[in-house]
Amino acid sequence: MSESQCLVGVTFDEASLGRGSPDQEHERAVAVYDLVERNHFALPGHDGGPYLAHLALVERRLVFEIKGADGAPVVTHHLSLTPLRRIIKDYGLVCESYYAAIRAATPAQIEAIDMGRRGLHDEAAHMLVERLASKVEIDHDTARRLFTLIYALHWKG
Numbered sequence: 001m002s003e004s005q006c007l008v009g010v011t012f013d014e015a016s017l018g019r020g021s022p023d024q025e026h027e028r029a030v031a032v033y034d035l036v037e038r039n040h041f042a043l044p045g046h047d048g049g050p051y052l053a054h055l056a057l058v059e060r061r062l063v064f065e066i067k068g069a070d071g072a073p074v075v076t077h078h079l080s081l082t083p084l085r086r087i088i089k090d091y092g093l094v095c096e097s098y099y100a101a102i103r104a105a106t107p108a109q110i111e112a113i114d115m116g117r118r119g120l121h122d123e124a125a126h127m128l129v130e131r132l133a134s135k136v137e138i139d140h141d142t143a144r145r146l147f148t149l150i151y152a153l154h155w156k157g
Helices: 022-038 082-104 107-131 138-156
Strands: 008-011 051-059 061-068 073-080
Touching: 022 107, 022 138, 073 107, 082 107, 082 138, 107 138
Parallel strands: 008 051
Antiparallel strands: 051 061, 061 073
């Protein structure tokens, strides 16, 4: 893995993704930080990098406008979010259960809920790796962080 095969920044199209509440903005910022801090992101057939990603939402598709670190456009990819809809919904429900359990449940109950949460996160990561395979090469950990960002973009707070 080359040091240049990575994302060094992520920005959002405010017109389509809007700004969120302070809690939503915090979750987005944390997700971006985690993704940028450690990732593998390569474009098949492109020797460049590192990359910047500008994200927008167009007709239920997440649009990845990929640029070189200098801001020069490289490629734009559209990712339908429809296949992820069920996982996003289920992940949200499990996260709510997890945070409620932290306040009142036993450690064993919390661990069981957390295992379910991690399982959904892994399922989403696997789906992202598969769906992006011909467009963007990412590893499993990067896909997990990307799903966290996608979820943060949907999270209502």
